[in-house]
Amino acid sequence: MRARALFFCTCALLLGSQLHGAAAGTWESLTDMPVALGEVSAGLLVSENNQTVLVVLGEGDGGTYLYNTDTQEWRSGAPRQFEGNHIGAEVIGNKLYLFGGLRSGGNQVQIYNLEEDEWQAGAELPYEAGSAATAYIGGKVYFCGGIRDDDTIAECITYDVETDAWEEGAASMPYGVNHAASATYNDLLYVAGGRMGRNRVGPGFDYLQIYDPATNEWELGPPLPVARGGMGKAVVLDGLMYVFGGESDVNGPNDETGLTATNVFTRVDVLDLATLEWTLDTPMTVPRHGIFPVVDRNGAVYLAGGGVRRGNSQSQANTVFTL
Numbered sequence: 566m567r568a569r570a571l572f573f574c575t576c577a578l579l580l581g582s583q584l585h586g587a588a589a590g591t592w593e594s595l596t597d598m599p600v601a602l603g604e605v606s607a608g609l610l611v612s613e614n615n616q617t618v619l620v621v622l623g624e625g626d627g628g629t630y631l632y633n634t635d636t637q638e639w640r641s642g643a644p645r646q647f648e649g650n651h652i653g654a655e656v657i658g659n660k661l662y663l664f665g666g667l668r669s670g671g672n673q674v675q676i677y678n679l680e681e682d683e684w685q686a687g688a689e690l691p692y693e694a695g696s697a698a699t700a701y702i703g704g705k706v707y708f709c710g711g712i713r714d715d716d717t718i719a720e721c722i723t724y725d726v727e728t729d730a731w732e733e734g735a736a737s738m739p740y741g742v743n744h745a746a747s748a749t750y751n752d753l754l755y756v757a758g759g760r761m762g763r764n765r766v767g768p769g770f771d772y773l774q775i776y777d778p779a780t781n782e783w784e785l786g787p788p789l790p791v792a793r794g795g796m797g798k799a800v801v802l803d804g805l806m807y808v809f810g811g812e813s814d815v816n817g818p819n820d821e822t823g824l825t826a827t828n829v830f831t832r833v834d835v836l837d838l839a840t841l842e843w844t845l846d847t848p849m850t851v852p853r854h855g856i857f858p859v860v861d862r863n864g865a866v867y868l869a870g871g872g873v874r875r876g877n878s879q880s881q882a883n884t885v886f887t888l
């Protein structure tokens with residue numbers, strides 16, 4: 566309890582001064598997506614001629630959209646079999662793996678091969694869930710929390726990529742959440758923020774939950790400086806974890822927290838994974854929720870689509886964040 570209170574104080578002091586203060590990142594707008602998408606899933610794959618291709622899909626359109634980061638052009642790929650949304654995604658062996666989802670395909674693993682422009686099915690999940698926190702660690706995809714039967718669960722299940730099989734036995738999260746930001750670093754799983762209960766926009770929570778697959782134990786770290794959900798995936802760059810945007814049912818605008826009048830966040834929270842200290846980076850120029858940031862081989866973070874208003878909202882925005 567004492568440690569938690571201390572973190573709160575530190576964060577409150579830092580907040581005002583750093584929200585628009587010294588930060589390293591630069592935002593740029595790129596060619597808009599051909600369609601507007603919300604609740605995005607994404608991954609960066611490498612094409613046959615060694616170019617980087619951003620694969621984007623989500624809510625609002627069943628298509629697969631491919632953005633070549635060299636030519637800055639969009640084209641369409643084969644559509645996935647189960648449309649769904651709020652789908653977990655990981656890039657493994659230059660394929661985009663989709664896990665679960667809401668509305669459709671909740672127990673599906675859908676695997677996209679860019680070279681063949683083809684989708685393949687993986688082993689079904691033991692239950693239907695979407696908006697879970699995922700990470701790929703040591704040959705296994707951890708699929709934790711999320712929404713199942715219109716409620717939030719705390720269970721974690723794992724998918725063994727090589728054997729194409731689901732396993733149980735991973736410890737449940739201390740706090741089951743949906744719409745949280747997850748990432749991995751040094752074989753640990755980090756889950757920041759998120760919401761609980763039914764799938765509706767709320768203020769969200771500030772928990773930082775850290776799982777160690779080696780000990781099968783969770784612990785809590787210093788909380789996310791502003792409670793919220795809808796930040797999509799978190800990305801790790803040089804030992805720093807970035808949490809972008811998000812949404813809240815708290816009414817904006819609020820310059821101190823970076824909440825806009827449409828109730829999405831501009832803020833970019835950065836967790837130093839060595840010291841577990843939170844700082845802020847340059848606010849988003851197109852603040853959104855339901856995004857799925859992905860980092861390329863040069864450390865550029867791509868964010869395509871996402872809602873510009875809290876709740877049901879889609880956009881064609883395509884931005885890149887570079888340090």
Ligand SMILES: *[C@@H]1O[C@H](CO)[C@@H](O)[C@H](O)[C@H]1NC(C)=O
Binds near residue numbers: 615862
């Ligand atoms: C592919 O591109 C990466 C970086 O963009 C480069 O480091 C690598 O050498 C390239 N590989 C080949 C086979 O050209």
